[in-house]
Amino acid sequence: MSKSPSKSSQAEAGSAAELSFEQALAELEKIVARMEGGQLSLEEALVSHKRGLELAKQCQARLEKAQQQVRILEGEVLKPLAAAGAADGSSDD
Numbered sequence: 001m002s003k004s005p006s007k008s009s010q011a012e013a014g015s016a017a018e019l020s021f022e023q024a025l026a027e028l029e030k031i032v033a034r035m036e037g038g039q040l041s042l043e044e045a046l047v048s049h050k051r052g053l054e055l056a057k058q059c060q061a062r063l064e065k066a067q068q069q070v071r072i073l074e075g076e077v078l079k080p081l082a083a084a085g086a087a088d089g090s091s092d093d
Helices: 004-013 021-036 042-091
Strands: none
Touching: 021 042
16 A cells, blocks of 8 residues: 555645646656556545545636636737727728
8 A cells, every 4th residue: 555656746736726727737648558557456536536626626617717817818808909990990991
């Protein structure tokens, strides 16, 4: 029941919520590589899978938040500027 590799990787990475998007994604990629490489025992694979799910959920939440911010910016800034640009363009005729 060797848990030390999975515990050490969790301890060094900390909570998924504390990581930046890039850090969480990098850790998730490492987990996937280890799991695909068949280097983990069943117990370690289960712990890694759980950690991977946490990281994936955190990444997804951050992406959704970023998409929402883009939608807000497009609605409040980019679209009115495009309309103003079109009005400026028609006055140049």
